[in-house]
Amino acid sequence: MKYLYNCSIRAFSLAIALAAPFHRKARLLWRGRRGLLRRIERAEVAAFSAGEGLQTIWVHCASLGEFEQGRPLIEAIRAKHPVGTPDYRRIVLTFYSPSGYEIRKDYPLADAIYYLPADTPRNARRFVAAVRPEQAVFVKYEYWYNYLSALRDFGAKSCVVSAIFRPDTVFFRKxxxxxxxxxxxxxxxxxxxxxxxxxxxLGSIGFGPERVTVSGDTRFDRVVALADSAAAREMPWVEAFVEGVQEPVMVCGSTWGPDEEILLELMHARPEMKFIVAPHELDSARIDALIDRSGRKGVRYTHLTASDDGSTEILREATLLVIDTIGMLSGVYRYGQLAYIGGGFGRGIHNTLEAATWGMPVLFGPKYEAFAEAVELVALGVAASVSGAEELKATVAAWVGDPETLQRRGGSAGEYVRSRAGATRKILDALGM
Structure with missing residues (x-):
């Protein structure tokens, strides 16, 4: 199996190179990995030459979602071991996916940010020898055999955080x-x-409590921190959009095409409600089509300008606001009374916790059972899965038709999120950081 594994890693690297001319993500990954180890070795030699006795913590994230899970750990490590102090720890951050690396390659709290070289025995040995980590942290998953072997040979400690295991996964097959x-x-x-x-x-396959800690999910720490920081950040255009509204406002986050199809039917059925939609992909033509098909007076956030005296009045009259920019959604949720989270008609729902932490009941599509927090929110009665437009319309009608119950659902959602914060501290205490 080890031989087949290494062959598959090399075959996938070849496939990436062949796909690069035709596929944007493949092209970014191929370009990012070209000459990568030489660049890493040069950068790490320079870093260690500049500071003798540096201790390095390597954090690996598959993509952007895992980065958001790992971010509370990075922030806590940097706060405890700041730059310029005797207790300073160097943080090296790696990504597998271009969607993580390209967006977070300038993240200021990491000392170095790289693509992860392909997991061949030679690459793993060279990378670990260059970075010299005392501790490697893998966020949620991505169990690379050669990297873990190289870390063990180097004498570095390794762990996975915010991990979740299910009985139908490969680890439990005979x-x-x-x-x-x-x-x-x-x-x-x-x-x-x-x-x-x-x-x-994990216990059923021989990993006992001396190696396994139920610490919870660091995403709860992240969304609570986001909410606390966003609460102090003004969003005047969004405030103008919801000002004086009597009916509940629905915030629809990270929506895809199938989500938007059923949301359009809901918009037609509930003309009295206002909707804020943040599409997952910011394709201009698709956004314009969404506004046009809604039959509503809609406005794109990026089309509003401070110099336009009529923008505030336009927002008050509009019933659809499209957030066509990145980085706002976690703060926008506070202006709604219920939320719809996209992705549930595709590979799986996006982040429900960002909405729930603001005290909002949550709706999403049918593909949610791989997400423990979504399952728990449904069990608590503060979230619901819908299979199509009719079910969405019926659920929204039931929820908004009973304002007191809607408010109680939202309060319970917020309490659920905050009661599960604290995983970051548990992990760092256990690791002695």
């Missing part, structure tokens, strides 16, 4: 691949898992 993947995760020193079920599953 075949050659299952055995190989159990060997792979066996190279980790510690597992910090989201829930008791994950701990029990």
């Amino acid at each position: 075949n050659a691949m299952g055995r190989f993947m159990r060997r792979t995760i066996g190279l980790l020193d510690r597992f910090f898992v989201q829930n008791d079920d994950s701990a029990r599953l």
Whole structure:
């Protein structure tokens, strides 16, 4: 299996190179990895030459979502070990996906940010030798056999944080691949898992409480911090849009085409409600089509300007506001009374916690069961899954038709999120950081 694994890694790297001329993400990954190890080795030699005895913490995230999970850890480490102090720790951040690296390659709290070189034995040895980590932190998943082996050989500690395991995954299969993947995760020193079920599953394959800690999910820490910081940030255009509104405002975050199809039907059925929509992909033609098909007076956020004296009046009259820019959504949720989270008709729903932390009941599509927090929100009665437009319309009608219950649902959602914060501190205390 080890031989087949290494062959598959090389075959995938070749496939990326062949796809690069035709596929944007493949092209970004191919370009980012070209000559990467030489650049890393030069940069790391320079860093260690500039500061003797540096201690490095390597944090790896598959993509942007995992970065948001790992971010509270990075921020807590940097706060405790700041630059310029005797206790300083160098932080090296890596990404597998271009969607993470390209957006966060200038993240200021990391000392170095790289694509992760392909997991071949030679690449892993060179990377670990260059970075010299004392601790490697893998966020949620991505169990690379050669990197974990290289870390073990180098004498570095390794752990996974905010991990979740399910019985139908490869680790619990009784075949050659299952055995190989159990060997792979066996190279980790510690597992910090989201829930008791994950701990029990790991226990069933030989990983006991001395290596497995139920710490919770660091995303709760992240969304609480986001809400607390956003509360102090003014959003005058959004405030103008919701000013004086009597009916509940619905905020629709990270929506895709199938989400927008059922939301359009809801907009037609509820003309008295205002909607804020933040599409996942900011395609201008698609956004214009969304506004046109809604039959509403809609406005794009980026078309508002401070020099336009009529913008405030336009927003008061509009019933659809499209957030066509990145970085605002987590703060926009506070202006709604209920939320719809996109992705549930595709690969899976996006971040429900960003909305719930503001005290909002949440709706989403049918593909949510892989997300523990969504399952728990549904069980609490503060979230609901809908399979189509008719179910969405019926659920919204029931919720907004009982304002007191809607408010109670929202309050329970907010309490749920804040009651589960604290994973970051548990993890860092256990690691002695």
